Amino acid sequence: xxxxxxxxxxxxxxxxxxxxxxxxxxxxxxxxxxxxxxxxxxxxxxxxxxxxxxxxxxxxxxxxxxxxxxxxxxxxxxxxxxxxxxxxxxxxxxxxxxxxxxxxxxxxxxxxxxxxxxxxxxxxxxxxxxxxxxxxxxxxxxxxxxxxxxxxxxxxxxxxxxxxxxxxxxxxxxxxxxxxxxxxxxxxxxxxxxxxxxxxxxxxxxxxxxxxxxxxxxxxxxxxxxxxxxxxxxxxxxxxxxxxxxxxxxxxxxxxxxxxxxxxxxxxxxxxxxxxxxxxxxxxxxxxxxxxxxxxxxxxxxxxxxxxxxxxxxxxxxxxxxxxxxxxxxxxxxxxxxxxxxxxxxxxxxxxxxxxxxxxxxxxxxxxxxxxxxxxxxxxxxxxxxxxxxxxxxxxxxxxxxxxxxxxxxxxxxxxxxxxxxxxxxxxxxxxxxxxxxxxxxxxxxxxxxxxxxxxxxxxxxxxxxxxxxxxxxx
Numbered sequence: 398x399x400x401x402x403x404x405x406x407x408x409x410x411x412x413x414x415x416x417x418x419x420x421x422x423x424x425x426x427x428x429x430x431x432x433x434x435x436x437x438x439x440x441x442x443x444x445x446x447x448x449x450x451x452x453x454x455x456x457x458x459x460x461x462x463x464x465x466x467x468x469x470x471x472x473x474x475x476x477x478x479x480x481x482x483x484x485x486x487x488x489x490x491x492x493x494x495x496x497x498x499x500x501x502x503x504x505x506x507x508x509x510x511x512x513x514x515x516x517x518x519x520x521x522x523x524x525x526x527x528x529x530x531x532x533x534x535x536x537x538x539x540x541x542x543x544x545x546x547x548x549x550x551x552x553x554x555x556x557x558x559x560x561x562x563x564x565x566x567x568x569x570x571x572x573x574x575x576x577x578x579x580x581x582x583x584x585x586x587x588x589x590x591x592x593x594x595x596x597x598x599x600x601x602x603x604x605x606x607x608x609x610x611x612x613x614x615x616x617x618x619x620x621x622x623x624x625x626x627x628x629x630x631x632x633x634x635x636x637x638x639x640x641x642x643x644x645x646x647x648x649x650x651x652x653x654x655x656x657x658x659x660x661x662x663x664x665x666x667x668x669x670x671x672x673x674x675x676x677x678x679x680x681x682x683x684x685x686x687x688x689x690x691x692x693x694x695x696x697x698x699x700x701x702x703x704x705x706x707x708x709x710x711x712x713x714x715x716x717x718x719x720x721x722x723x724x725x726x727x728x729x730x731x732x733x734x735x736x737x738x739x740x741x742x743x744x745x746x747x748x749x750x751x752x753x754x755x756x757x758x759x760x761x762x763x764x765x766x767x768x769x770x771x772x773x774x775x776x777x778x779x780x781x782x783x784x785x786x787x788x789x790x791x792x793x794x795x796x797x798x799x800x801x802x803x804x805x806x807x808x809x810x811x812x813x814x815x816x817x818x819x820x821x822x823x824x825x826x827x828x829x830x831x832x833x834x835x836x837x838x839x840x841x842x843x844x845x846x847x848x849x850x851x852x853x854x855x856x857x858x859x860x861x862x863x864x865x866x867x868x869x870x871x872x
Contacts, residue, residue, distance in 0.1 A: 425616030432612065433605050440601035444594055451590045452568065454674040456551065458681070459570040461697070462583050466495055466503055467572065479576045489514050492581065497684065499560040500586060508546070508578040510538050517559040531555040532564060545573030545580030558586055566591060674704045706831045729764040730791065733771055737789055740775050746784060752791040759798060763858040766828040767791070767800050770836075770852050773825050774802045782806025782848065797834075798859060802850040809840040809848060825852070832858060 467474075470488040477484030492503040493516045505514035510527025526538040531554045544550035549572045556567040569584030619642060678701030685694035724732040730752050741748035759767070771789060778784050784806030791800045822838070829836040834854040841847060 425612055429609050429612045432608055436605050444597045448594045451673055454677055455568055455585050455587060458677050459583060459585055463570050463572050500558050503583045506538055506541055506580045508542050541571050541580045544571040548573055671704050671707055675701045724764060724768055729759055729767060732768055733789060736771060744779050747786045749788045758860050760858050760860055763832055763854050766832055767852060769828055770825045774850050778804050797854045797856045799853045805847045808842040808846045
């Protein structure tokens, strides 16, 4: 009875302890909820981006397969009449032989729904499958025909895997041959993508739960310490308890910041989607080399190389976060003008910028590359050249576009005095090579010292006349 009365009438120390623990409980709960919400939200955006990129890589692979297949029979289809039975049989035989991987194959349906080619599931051949749906009720053959009539398109549905007989999600790319009224296509199963996404979500949920446990344990320890100090210690000891409470609260916030930092670092893993594309390209190359198709292996290998270079550039762009808004809003000319004006104001070096209005504007990748090269060059001039004059000239010509950066500095060291190319020069070279351009560096020392950096891009990076900007707009 007395214990019950004591609980109903707490002492001053107990009241003080309760008063001190309530804010901690609220803070710990709020922190746990906030960290859990932010972790899930950030991770979900990352996972969704990863899923989209993985699916895009699959689609790119499919489109490449269909393009190669069409190139394989284009010489037959292009010369054949709509009723040329012999040509149709030849094309059907070509497509029947084009199988890849464990489950990859090409299929052909006429616009009536009759299957003409299905090498891994021969029971489908010469039967009409109009109205066929998958286990979820999604139309399959009718959608193939509709996409083929429209020219080409993508379709996702559930289909039985030839290798295992189990159903899995598939993405198919369908192309229409209008003269023959054929819908040809191929598909890939994306169960590996779905499994990767599911595993990522499960991993995120596990990390969030562990975070909850950590925060709960810290909060619980804090509550015990605070309550004990309030019950048994004097005012001085309560002051020490206040300091401990602040320290523990800071540890909670540190845990929150550590979790945010970890999630932020994981955002960089989005680059894996590009590496997946590289993997598929290399796998495609390996299969072609295994088949002895050396010429056919060049294209996917080059594609994989380009994707790898893109991944390197993307990591550099994300980590440095130096993309100027004026480049997107106004174009390369105003961006370079602003860059040179800022350089002149900051360094006191006399700087001039000149350009001509392009009839055809540069594409976005070229703008970024030339801007970055100009940045690297001006940085090197500021740090090493001891120049008093700098000029940047940008113009288009019949072979493409050229940017020339000239200074009257002391020039580059002699080749035998260098330990190797600097990071800035390597960055310039990589950027221009990625766009199939050329970079020339001319330097002299002595009384007529100076350096000229000339970056040239081919005509393929100029937009066609129909897409050019207004006459007063810079490139």
